[in-house]
Amino acid sequence: MTAPDGAVPGRSARFAAQLVATVAAPLDPASADAPQVLHWPGRRLLVQRGDTELAVRDLDGEGTEIRFPAPWPRRYGSTAVSPAGDVAVFVGVHALRAVDPTGAVRWEIRHGCWSAAVCTESHASFSEYADDHHHGHADSGSAAFSSDGRILWAHVRNNAGHEVEEEWLILDPADGTVLTRAETTTVASGSYHFPHPDPAYMGLTVAEGEEDSPVLWGHWDGATLTVQRFAEEVLLAVSPSGEHFLTTDPGQWALYLHRAEDGTELRRLNAEEAVPPASTADNRVCWGYEAAFPYDDRAVVGTEYDEEVPRHWLVDTRTMAVRGQIAYPFPVSGSPRSAGRGAWYTVSKDGAAVHLWSLPQATGTRPWGLR
Numbered sequence: 001m002t003a004p005d006g007a008v009p010g011r012s013a014r015f016a017a018q019l020v021a022t023v024a025a026p027l028d029p030a031s032a033d034a035p036q037v038l039h040w041p042g043r044r045l046l047v048q049r050g051d052t053e054l055a056v057r058d059l060d061g062e063g064t065e066i067r068f069p070a071p072w073p074r075r076y077g078s079t080a081v082s083p084a085g086d087v088a089v090f091v092g093v094h095a096l097r098a099v100d101p102t103g104a105v106r107w108e109i110r111h112g113c114w115s116a117a118v119c120t121e122s123h124a125s126f127s128e129y130a131d132d133h134h135h136g137h138a139d140s141g142s143a144a145f146s147s148d149g150r151i152l153w154a155h156v157r158n159n160a161g162h163e164v165e166e167e168w169l170i171l172d173p174a175d176g177t178v179l180t181r182a183e184t185t186t187v188a189s190g191s192y193h194f195p196h197p198d199p200a201y202m203g204l205t206v207a208e209g210e211e212d213s214p215v216l217w218g219h220w221d222g223a224t225l226t227v228q229r230f231a232e233e234v235l236l237a238v239s240p241s242g243e244h245f246l247t248t249d250p251g252q253w254a255l256y257l258h259r260a261e262d263g264t265e266l267r268r269l270n271a272e273e274a275v276p277p278a279s280t281a282d283n284r285v286c287w288g289y290e291a292a293f294p295y296d297d298r299a300v301v302g303t304e305y306d307e308e309v310p311r312h313w314l315v316d317t318r319t320m321a322v323r324g325q326i327a328y329p330f331p332v333s334g335s336p337r338s339a340g341r342g343a344w345y346t347v348s349k350d351g352a353a354v355h356l357w358s359l360p361q362a363t364g365t366r367p368w369g370l371r
């Protein structure tokens with residue numbers, strides 16, 4: 001039996017997920033990363049990175065698709081795409097490179113090498129290190145556009161003499177001008193940005209290893225960059241209004257709800273107290289490293305620990321209590337991920353499609369603009 005959306009909270013209740021759309025991945029999953037949905041207020045893009053190109057599909061308009069030629073294979077970094085879908089920034093081992101759909105370089109900012117080996121060279125081209133093992137298995141930074149597309153936030157490495165420092169940059173995406181920078185005092189193996197509805201804010205989670213993972217919460221008022229650091233937490237999602245963000249700890253034991261304005265922790269939810277184990281064979285329960293925050297008062301969060309079938313839970317963020325389990329019309333794989341206000345998405349097990357979901361009784365408006 002499936003409970004209505006207004007059901008009394010309880011982990012035994014079930015909430016039916018409505019399939020809003022299924023979108024085929026634009027690239028062959030055998031030679032590309034899993035597709036993902038980037039979202040800003042009123043704008044959603046389906047993005048997939050292959051070795052030779054980056055595919056970007058508009059999900060809210062006519063479904064138009066743009067492909068950006070890639071300057072290096074996908075294992076050498078990550079990407080960022082403007083809300084308008086007209087600029088792609090390739091975040092590489094040695095540089096940030098902004099290109100238009102023709103592949104023309106708008107600008108390039110070189111930075112310190114992300115390789116674990118000592119490399120102080122400012123390589124002029126990818127071909128100089130294409131066959132080097134350490135560059136091919138380097139750590140990585142990341143970048144993301146603000147919600148209005150007017151600034152670009154980037155986490156990079158910078159060589160300062162013999163010391164390697166990591167920095168958070170704010171750039172003008174029109175020409176690559178660095179507007180400000182701040183040291184992150186991190187030692188990253190990877191990082192991920194989380195745009196905020198207010199373009200003045202941005203979240204950054206930095207993976208430093210199994211036991212370390214700080215969250216940085218940045219605010220740029222046009223003159224000063226203020227950075228708050230939350231040690232030992234992983235950023236999961238930002239609410240549609242931008243009033244709150246959700247984190248977990250590296251051990252995935254609890255969820256933490258923070259107020260975005262000042263980073264204050266408001267409430268937490270321990271996994272073992274909130275969710276039953278998947279089987280009697282193992283009593284451990286932990287939250288996933290990815291989650292969705294499709295409604296200001298509810299989040300969709302997965303649990304994991306040797307679970308053959310993923311379990312996703314509706315969490316009431318007003319009380320930080322589990323209201324029940326999400327019931328899908330067919331088996332899904334992986335974690336729930338944010339897809340903007342009123343929607344979340346999952347990726348099919350073979351990586352060939354993205355499934356978009358909503359709670360049918362959660363809102364009276366269409367949660368998705370896809371035609």
